Amino acid sequence: MKNSVLLGTLAFAGLAAAGASAATLDDVKARGSLNCGVTTGVPGFAEPDANGVWQGFDVAVCRAVAAAVLGDPEAVTFVPTTGKTRFTALASGEIDMLARNTTWTFSRDTDLKFDFVGVNYYDGQGFMVPADLGVSSATELDGATVCIQTGTTTELNLADFFRVNGMSYEPVPIETGAEAVQQYLAGACDVYTTDRSALAAQRAGFEAPDDSVILPEVVSKEPLGPLVRHGDSEWADIVRWTLNAMISAEELGVTKDNVEEMAASPGDNPEINRLLGTEGELGAMIGLDATWAKNAIAAVGNYGEVFDTNIGESTAIGLARGLNAQYTDGGLIYSPPFR
């Protein structure tokens, strides 16, 4: 009897909770800060620096949303999540959005009841080999020993790739990424395979990064992007279009440095004007100030700037734009029009 009362109360609390969390935008504004889920640390994507300030490619998305919604890129409470806790943290309402290089998959989007709002990094599985192996393409890897993390999709992708190309390989099963790197450096395997961004980040920590090369082939699709809970489309729109604003800004040549100037003296490109709120009513349509996109860009820069400062070729991680170039440059980064 007592138990059923307790359960009833909990169920009611749960329903009330669901009702309360429907308007995430109002919650965020009332709280005055955005709760953004990030990793506990992936080089270049999310990492606290020596002063404890979060930096990185995924972190920039959080800061852009905070700037768009609250006008302050510092008004973010970063909630570090592990691979195990990230989805429950989002589902339970502990965080408002998750920007934690998470692959957009069918089951996560549907079965786990999340909405992926876009893709901020197109990743894919790649191969790293020692340079003195003299291999320039993954199709030359017949008979290689391959270090691979067990129980991951990379294992299946690897099997598919070698089968399709009619090659044989010998897997060396490994538990964690750090262990894999040690094995690879110790020469226990010829090839190490995982996501290409992780390969690049780990290679950046090698004593002699130039002794290893990352082969050009990409054997799987790993679109990484921010996600929000099902059931609050207004909030999903805000996160989606903040990301799109960063992408459009790069396409339109709006940068962190010139955004104030462009907003102060509207030019004759109507799309830039709409983006920066000097023309049209786009901000009001998603319940934000007219300057929402301008604030986001002024805070973190456009997509290209964020990429270059955190993971681009000038950084220690040194990722090329590749698939993540603008569609005009042969990449996949493409924002719907601001109209």
Next chain:
Amino acid sequence: MSDAHAHSVAFVRDSEIPPAPPPAAETGVVKWMRENLFSGVVNTIMTVIGVFIIFYLLSGLIPWIVNGTWEGASIRDCREVLQGNGGGCFAVLRERWAQLLFGFQYPSELYWRPTLAFALLFLAVPPVLFFKLPRWMLVFTALYPFVAFWLIWGGTAITPIFLLLAFVAAFFAFKEGEKRFGFVAGLAIGLVAFAIVAFIGDFVASEEPGWLRITSVPSREMGGFMLNMILGLVCVSLSIPIGIVLALGRQSRLPIVKGFCVVFIEFVRGVPLITLLFVANVVLAYFLPPGTNFDLIVRVIIMITMFSSAYIAEVIRGGLAALPKGQYEAADSLGLDYPQAMRLIILPQALKISIPGIVNVAVGLFKDTTLVSVISMFDLVGMIRGPILSSTAWVGVYWELWAAACVLFFVVCYGISQYSQWLERQLRTDHR
């Protein structure tokens, strides 16, 4: 006869041989080595192998420490300085030392507060550990939790002061109630007094939030070795009294009390700690309405305390079972009631027997606090695994960081274990 004898032998010594030092092979280092290291073929082989292993380890370790560099802002700087001479990149410790101790979110201008709290620990703990110190020093121990709470978390001083007052009120109410109505009623009266004062304190704190206020730091920003120390200290000190109660409850003749204690202990001991931590972090969030701020550290403290008190209860139950039945009967025959018998006769003896076991649990528990890194709290291990090892500057520095963590934990755990051995010697009253 003696004359005859004198002529029948060729030589008779007529003076004593002066004392000579023992042969070199039978004295000092050589003797010790012959006896202990080279006393047989097998032992000689083992010694040679052992020396070789020690040499091998030291030949790596000593250059690593001696050649190591403390300068540099990233692993790449380190490599430039070291030029492959086998030295360690200790610059990471220098740059991230504060983060290892306090986590990366604790405001750096407030580091003095947890440091002061840590220093005060050396005033608060000795009176409990060394009973030869004057008893009035226990006042420090009693005040310490409230001072430390205020220093580490900050905020208005009203909250800890009223909490302290609530404990004082509860104590006196209990004393008075026990005198008049007995032990159990005294406990109940004490609880009521505690609740009343705590409620008043809550009210006053919300009315006067600015009184003696220092910058408050939310729990989320705690981290590093400080978090391990907080969790370890709080959970050990809470779980010993709870463990005693559970152990006594398990021996109780009252079926409901006994049943509850047995179920609790067996359930908690049957579940891994990491499961309880996941429950604290993840599952509770589903049951609480969003926006409910039930502090994560408090949730974790509750879970770890539950876990360790179940273990300590079993240790103490062993101590209780080891007492001869005559001790219980002696207490009964003196006309003592249950609380008196326990406090005056049974528990002092049972706890003495249980000390090694309790310390064992305490050391294990302290190390288990590193498990919170799995639920994305940044204790020492969490800091290393997460923010530091995955920063662009330090990715690839493993040994230096883990060695530092080992040293920190070793110092504390070795200290605890030395203390417990000392305590056992002090309390030894049997005829060994």
